[in-house]
Amino acid sequence: MSASRPSVEPVLPVRGEGGLVRVRLDLGYDGTRFAGWAEQPGLRTVQGELTAALGRVLRLDPAPRLTVAGRTDAGVHASGQVAHVDVPAAAWAAVPGRSGSPPGTALVRRLAGVLPPDVRVHRAGPAPDGFDARFGALRRRYAYRVCDDPAGVPPLRRFDVLHHRRPLDAAAMDLAARSLVGLREFAAYCRPREGATTVRTLLAYSWSRADDGLLVADVQADAFCHSMVRALVGAALAVGDGRRDVDWPRLVQDRARRDPAVTVVGPQGLTLEEVVYPADTDLAARAAQSRAVRTLP
Numbered sequence: 001m002s003a004s005r006p007s008v009e010p011v012l013p014v015r016g017e018g019g020l021v022r023v024r025l026d027l028g029y030d031g032t033r034f035a036g037w038a039e040q041p042g043l044r045t046v047q048g049e050l051t052a053a054l055g056r057v058l059r060l061d062p063a064p065r066l067t068v069a070g071r072t073d074a075g076v077h078a079s080g081q082v083a084h085v086d087v088p089a090a091a092w093a094a095v096p097g098r099s100g101s102p103p104g105t106a107l108v109r110r111l112a113g114v115l116p117p118d119v120r121v122h123r124a125g126p127a128p129d130g131f132d133a134r135f136g137a138l139r140r141r142y143a144y145r146v147c148d149d150p151a152g153v154p155p156l157r158r159f160d161v162l163h164h165r166r167p168l169d170a171a172a173m174d175l176a177a178r179s180l181v182g183l184r185e186f187a188a189y190c191r192p193r194e195g196a197t198t199v200r201t202l203l204a205y206s207w208s209r210a211d212d213g214l215l216v217a218d219v220q221a222d223a224f225c226h227s228m229v230r231a232l233v234g235a236a237l238a239v240g241d242g243r244r245d246v247d248w249p250r251l252v253q254d255r256a257r258r259d260p261a262v263t264v265v266g267p268q269g270l271t272l273e274e275v276v277y278p279a280d281t282d283l284a285a286r287a288a289q290s291r292a293v294r295t296l297p
Contacts, residue, residue: 021092023104024127028079029119031267032159036074049119057110058091069133069275070140070224075267077160080274084133130284131277135291139203140224141274144217144233161214162269168240170215173207176239177217179250180232181205185296187256189232190225198225199296207236223290227264234263
């Protein structure tokens with residue numbers, strides 16, 4: 001998972017006579033064949049596919065620019081991703097054509113006809129005043145799924161589950177994970193980026209074994225830094241298979257530097273499942289708060 005920071009954009013008016021309409025898009029994708037969310041020259045990305053589709057459906061050249069809640073890495077999936085796009089009011093009003101459908105309903109239907117099958121927009125509609133898909137979020141919730149069955153990953157889950165060859169102790173993993181929750185320095189679990197803080201509020205981190213036998217991590221934070229979730233999972237797996245003690249992930253965290261013993265696991269088990277926003281009246285305040293640089297008290 002990546003939470004790298006694109007350049008800060010001004011919050012544009014949500015709607016205006018002859019101006020722009022800010023549209024919220026709720027979407028999901030299978031990240032297997034994508035080089036991540038962010039557009040990259042010569043590579044297939046979610047942003048690239050969605051931008052091209054929006055340009056085609058809205059008949060805009062250049063296509064409108066997307067802002068996303070979380071910039072996922074290559075191979076990472078999403079079922080609850082959120083983005084926004086600012087669209088000329090005239091183009092938004094023209095989306096239904098002669099169908100009589102609301103513009104959001106018509107946009108979802110028309111995007112389904114031009115997007116590839118591994119990315120889908122589920123909902124679209126005008127965003128409330130002050131909405132910013134990235135800076136307005138209160139939390140992002142990720143799930144990471146692991147199979148420790150010696151037979152391997154079930155065939156129908158091979159693209160969204162990681163196989164671990166050793167048996168795992170879910171209770172030990174859960175205990176280790178919960179010790180990392182809070183407002184902390186996560187330099188030990190992030191790839192450093194010049195000028196970027198690695199202070200984060202980890203709101204929840206737990207492990208459980210689902211009815212189908214898979215181990216599932218629930219990881220929630222106000223924001224994540226680059227590779228953070230996959231490094232946290234790697235530390236928990238070392239505890240689960242007995243290579244490390246339960247208190248080891250917290251000791252690594254307290255040292256506040258990368259430990260070569262922490263493995264950044266593969267992307268295939270990671271899915272962005274939900275992005276949570278505050279009440280409409282609090283959106284602008286939340287966006288302003290999120291733009292501030294995080295520090296420890």
